[in-house]
Amino acid sequence: MPLDLEEQEQLDQLKAFWQKYRNLITGVLTAVLFAYAAYSGYGWWRNSQALEASKLYETMVSAIVKGDQAQSLRAADDLQKDFARTPYAAMASLIAARLAADTGNVAKAIDYLRWTAKNASNDGYLALAKLRLVTQLIEQGGEKDFAEADQILKETPIAGFEALWLERRGDWYLVQKKNTEAKKSYEDAWKKLDQAKEFPEEARRLLKVKLDAVGGVAQ
Missing domain, CATH: 1.20.58 (Methane Monooxygenase Hydroxylase; Chain G, domain 1)
Known part of the structure; x- marks a missing residue:
């Protein structure tokens, strides 16, 4: 059915608008689609990371039950290296710090606590790591240890x-x-x-x- 004069004028205006702004509109839509795809992909990646990290954390717990400290610490190290952004890495590092301290390896315990104090995303784990790190540094008793503890306590x-x-x-x-x-x-x-x-x-x-x-x- 032929268009009347008003409809034809509206169509011509729409065509002119599209000709003028189509690149901008296409770019915006493309950016939105990419953002959505990236967000969906990140959600999948995050869930995948958490699943793999939980398996490695279970391996660590099993090793602790068996009394295999070496495997326990390896699992904690792997969680730090491969799954640092998951809560499991911070949890494992806190436990590893305790295991190391209990066997007299204070330097290793401090390393685990420093890592957790720097990388933990959960406030509870972060606070626990800093407080335990301060305690270990005070017990060490060196000038540098007191200075490091002082800096943490000033936060x-x-x-x-x-x-x-x-x-x-x-x-x-x-x-x-x-x-x-x-x-x-x-x-x-x-x-x-x-x-x-x-x-x-x-x-x-x-x-x-x-x-x-x-x-x-x-x-």
Whole structure:
């Protein structure tokens, strides 16, 4: 059916618009399609990575049960190398740090904790790694160890771990015989811990012992 004059005019305007902007429209649509494909591909890749990482983590757990520390640490190393962006890598590294420390390989334990403190994406694992790293460095007792621990403790505490951050600062002072500063940090930690009802009673008892040791009073 022939077009009337108004319809023909609208069609001509549409053709002119398309001629002028078709490259831009095509480019935008192409970019959107590529973005969607990339997002879908990333989702598949992420799920695939998590699945493979979980299998390797299970291998590590099995090795621990068997008492095969060498295989346990190899699994942790492989998770760091191949699946660093998954939570399994951080979990495995924390466990590996404990295994290494328990057998006297403190340097290896510190390496695992440093890696986790740098790479963990989960705030809980990140906080745990930093706090345990500070403890290991304080126990080492060298000038560089104290300096590294000091730098970590100067960072903004991860939300929910403020009390433990203050407690570790108290430990840092105490081992250097700065009892006045240690007492202040422990008292501040106690106040924070008293507000955080979710912390286990063991944490409160340990902090109370430290407070008593420096003559502090836990209210």
